[in-house]
Amino acid sequence: MRNIKIAVLLSLVFVTVFALGTTSHKAGKSAVPFKVIELFTSEGCSSCPAxxxxxxxxxxxFQGKDVFILAYHVDYWxxxxxxxxxxxxxxSAIQYRYGEQFNLSSIYTPQLVINGSVQFVGSDERRLRNELGKQISTAKLPNLTIDEVxxxxxxxxxxxxxxxxxQNDEIRISxxxxxxxxxxxxxxxxxxxxxxxxxxxxxxSTTVGNLVKSVSLVLPKEFDPNKFELIGFIQEQGTGKIIGATRKNF
Known part of the structure; x- marks a missing residue:
């Protein structure tokens, strides 16, 4: 009888350890090491070239890595x-929306926004590198895929x-x-x-819950498939945080 009890106890310990190990593995898989860098700039601003x-x-x-860069040229200059x-x-409207999100008294250029979560002066290379060095982790693993162009x-x-x-999270494709x-x-x-x-x-942009899973982008006259790419990301409703990103070449 004692041997049976010991066997049962060992079985419970094994199941618990296995479950913890499985949970830990899944938690590791849910880490999403990506960075979306949004730069707000203008050719009419003397501080922007830097x-x-x-x-x-x-x-x-960071070419070829999960660093997604988007440079928005605003029009108020x-x-x-x-x-x-x-x-x-x-x-400019996108930047104004970030201004509200970050409770800024005014918008400015150059400005960098990282993963929709933090903003600072766009020429601050040290701060940018510091942000790139941070790891992010999320309990969920949103996944956006560009299937066809x-x-x-x-x-x-x-x-x-x-x-x-x-369903209400925003999909933005550029x-x-x-x-x-x-x-x-x-x-x-x-x-x-x-x-x-x-x-x-x-x-x-559209929302996750929209039944139409496509957007149409206007191609400029100088469009060359070899010189353009697509970047898409998921932006969390309410917080503005970017929780998933992808890219696709033509």
Whole structure:
């Protein structure tokens, strides 16, 4: 009888240890080591080229890794002498939304936002590297996949799928020009040749719960499949935190 009790006890211990080990393994799998870097910049801002250079350096160093860079050119500098050819009021609206999220008294350029969770001056390379060194972990593992891209004249239809995300979480998919150069002839950067990386040329958003799992992006006249890519991410409703990201080449 004593041997039976010992056997049962050992069995319970084994089951418990196995369960803990399994749970631990799953917890490890749920770690999501990615970083989404959103830069708000403008060719009309004299402080912005320094931030563009920092982001360019990071882009080169982390190429092929789970670091997703999006450079939004805002339009509120356009009225001060130079119209940024990559600017859009839609990108300014995204920055204003972050301003509300972070309770900022005003918006500014250059600005960096990391994973929708922290913001700081875009030229602060030390701070950026510090943020890149941090690990993030989440109990859930949202997954966004770009399944298909259909090119039709001036439109790219992007078909995607998403799992383990809440119905009201936002899906944002962007058309990214990997590099660009401008000769600025007016404004604060007059006479400068400016280079950019990961320029957002169009972005569309929807919610996880939307039955239509596709968005259509407008292709610029200089579109070249080899010089563009797609970046998509999931943004948590309420907190604004980015909880999943993906990319796809054409």
């Amino acid at each position: 931030a563009d250079e920092v982001v360019k350096k990071i882009s080169q160093e 356009d009225k001060l002498g130079w119209k940024d050819p990559f600017s859009s009021s839609a990108y 259909i090119l039709d004249k001036k439109i790219a239809k992007v078909v995607f799928s998403v799992t383990n995300a809440n 058309l990214i020009q990997k590099s660009a150069t401008s000769i600025v002839i007016k404004g604060e950067n007059k006479g400068r040749i400016l280079s950019h990386v990961q320029v957002v040329r169009d972005q569309q």
